[in-house]
Amino acid sequence: xxxxxxxxxxxxxxxxxxxxxxxxxxxxxxxxxxxxxxxxxxxxxxxxxxxxxxxxxxxxxxxxxxxxxxxxxxxxxxxxxxxxxxxxxxxxxxxxxxxxxxxxxxxxxxxxxxxxxxxxxxxxxxxxxxxxxxxxxxxxxxxxxxxxxxxxxxxxxx
Amino acid sequence: xxxxxxxxxxxxxxxxxxxxxxxxxxxxxxxxxxxxxxxxxxxxxxxxxxxxxxxxxxxxxxxxxxxxxxxxxxxxxxxxxxxxxxxxxxxxxxxxxxxxxxxxxxxxxxxxxxxxxxxxxxxxxxxxxxxxxxxxxxxxxxxxxxxxxxxxxxxxxxxxxxxxxxxxxxxxxxxxxxxxxxxxxxxxxxxxxxxxxxxxxxxxxxxxxxxxx
Numbered sequence: 321x322x323x324x325x326x327x328x329x330x331x332x333x334x335x336x337x338x339x340x341x342x343x344x345x346x347x348x349x350x351x352x353x354x355x356x357x358x359x360x361x362x363x364x365x366x367x368x369x370x371x372x373x374x375x376x377x378x379x380x381x382x383x384x385x386x387x388x389x390x391x392x393x394x395x396x397x398x399x400x401x402x403x404x405x406x407x408x409x410x411x412x413x414x415x416x417x418x419x420x421x422x423x424x425x426x427x428x429x430x431x432x433x434x435x436x437x438x439x440x441x442x443x444x445x446x447x448x449x450x451x452x453x454x455x456x457x458x459x460x461x462x463x464x465x466x467x468x469x470x471x472x473x474x475x476x477x478x
Numbered sequence: 479x480x481x482x483x484x485x486x487x488x489x490x491x492x493x494x495x496x497x498x499x500x501x502x503x504x505x506x507x508x509x510x511x512x513x514x515x516x517x518x519x520x521x522x523x524x525x526x527x528x529x530x531x532x533x534x535x536x537x538x539x540x541x542x543x544x545x546x547x548x549x550x551x552x553x554x555x556x557x558x559x560x561x562x563x564x565x566x567x568x569x570x571x572x573x574x575x576x577x578x579x580x581x582x583x584x585x586x587x588x589x590x591x592x593x594x595x596x597x598x599x600x601x602x603x604x605x606x607x608x609x610x611x612x613x614x615x616x617x618x619x620x621x622x623x624x625x626x627x628x629x630x631x632x633x634x635x636x637x638x639x640x641x642x643x644x645x646x647x648x649x650x651x652x653x654x655x656x657x658x659x660x661x662x663x664x665x666x667x668x669x670x671x672x673x674x675x676x677x678x679x680x681x682x683x684x685x686x687x688x689x690x691x
Binding site for chain 1: 488489490491493494495497498499500501502531533560581582584585
């Protein structure tokens with residue numbers, strides 16, 4: 321499918337990310353808003369973050385991606401709430417629901433590394449034989465989510 | 479190009495999907511995270527295509543699909559979900575969904591699914607087709623499960639989680655008497671006489687896992 325031009329700007333579904341950032345969603349305004357490094361370049365430097373997938377999933381619009389990343393940062397600045405509640409109460413069903421929800425957001429935004437980890441834990445939580453070990457693993461995911469949020473915030477703010 | 483309605487409890491997902499769909503020329507006529515709101519808006523807006531997630535917080539996309547069937551509201555429906563459970567694919571088919579797309583798939587796959595359902599075709603591609611076969615050939619309480627409405631399944635889960643009729647009623651905006659009526663009807667359908675039997679059925683049918691108890 322070849323996407324058409326939209327009023328917001330041209331679309332790059334397969335990703336000339338640099339061009340997308342400079343021209344999509346408002347051209348000169350986008351250029352003015354960026355530093356020497358472009359947002360896609362900064363995102364590409366984040367381990368476990370697939371900027372091609374991220375751009376593809378928002379129709380190639382870099383500024384739309386930046387807006388949605390800000391929503392992600394605001395939503396997960398204090399961790400995934402259901403996952404944290406599940407960890408606090410040693411509740412595997414709640415932790416599993418938290419992993420599932422986090423996975424959906426990560427899949428949408430190209431946070432492939434965290435998505436894989438959340439999937440692995442969600443699967444293990446179906447039969448939680450060693451709950452303390454799974455809570456520890458959930459804490460690791462929570463920590464990595466915090467790291468990712470920090471990296472994304474820095475990339476978007478730069 | 480389609481007029482699309484989105485149902486997902488994740489604002490991030492809805493926002494991204496809107497951008498993706500509109501980049502491909504589709505028009506997003508509405509969106510919601512709530513099945514009840516969605517039903518009302520689908521009736522009003524008459525979209526060509528409905529994209530619906532299965533997990534909607536405490537509610538379920540199946541609830542919405544069942545309600546669409548009950549009210550004979552005709553909209554081409556594609557389930558968009560993270561669920562790789564074979565039984566979910568089978569239930570989506572049973573509830574009349576024309577397509578099933580995993581959220582980790584590429585945007586191109588979603589566009590293909592929309593094109594297919596607009597042409598009157600079904601879209602259960604790749605991994606999803608295998609999941610459907612697995613689900614259809616699995617030996618479980620499938621027929622009893624299939625006889626239950628989405629709301630009845632929801633009530634089962636709440637009952638086995640120890641919620642009273644009053645608590646369930648408050649959560650689902652039903653009177654306790656209506657919840658009691660649901661309980662009696664669904665217990666008859668799955669041929670159990672008490673809550674213990676209901677718990678065993680829910681476990682076997684995969685409505686809950688042992689850890690939920």
